[in-house]
């Protein structure tokens with residue numbers, strides 16, 4: 456069965472406020488035509504191997520394009536995000552409506568608990584485990600509730616660098632139990648927890664250059680890995696493990712602090728056991 460991804464066309468995308476360091480100096484500096492071209496290229500590329508579904512763009516919520524932050528999907532359950540910043544809280548009803556209308560059971564966290572969906576909560580592709588980034592957007596106190604809502608073990612990871620404010624900016628579980636990640640974005644205890652779960656042969660640590668090019672912000676579907684840009688060295692590492700790297704420039708979205716993964720939300724997140732990849 457082909458994967459399904461939710462995207463939102465960038466008709467109303469712009470940098471209109473600053474809530475992460477990538478947005479600084481970029482207010483009103485996004486080129487709308489270029490953003491549309493880049494978004495269409497990503498959607499078409501993913502569309503070659505998966506189904507792309509869309510949520511209607513809306514005025515006044517420019518970051519709605521970053522559908523990864525809508526919430527967290529597992530099976531037919533959808534845990535709606537509670538955005539930390541008021542600028543993004545206006546997106547919540549749009550996402551709640553879409554998921555309700557598309558047959559998901561929409562679960563909500565208490566209002567004081569900030570949680571930014573699949574920006575910070577990523578399912579491992581090999582183990583029944585949910586990795587949860589906290590420290591910038593998602594509050595550490597979400598851990599027990601996510602465990603209860605989704606009946607899954609949650610492994611918290613402390614993010615320590617402002618530029619890597621969401622887990623999906625620096626951490627990408629891949630099929631076959633591989634993990635592409637940027638170790639410097641995590642505190643020492645979190646790096647040790649990652650090492651305890653993922654054997655060294657399955658860990659792909661990216662260098663600064665790739666991390667700052669948002670290489671970890673990748674969409675994985677089967678053996679395909681879609682991302683903004685990767686160095687030859689990283690492409691080689693991924694190819695060695697059987698992945699096909701598809702690069703497509705997303706500079707306009709990086710001005711807002713997002714890239715390929717942030718622009719998508721996988722809708723068919725299955726319970727385990729997952730498909731095994733040789």
Ligand SMILES: NC(=O)NCCC[C@H](N)C(=O)O
Nearest residue numbers: 475521523574621711713717
């Ligand atoms: N990292 C993501 O999952 N999404 C990118 C979100 C960008 C948006 N401007 C934000 O700061 O929330």
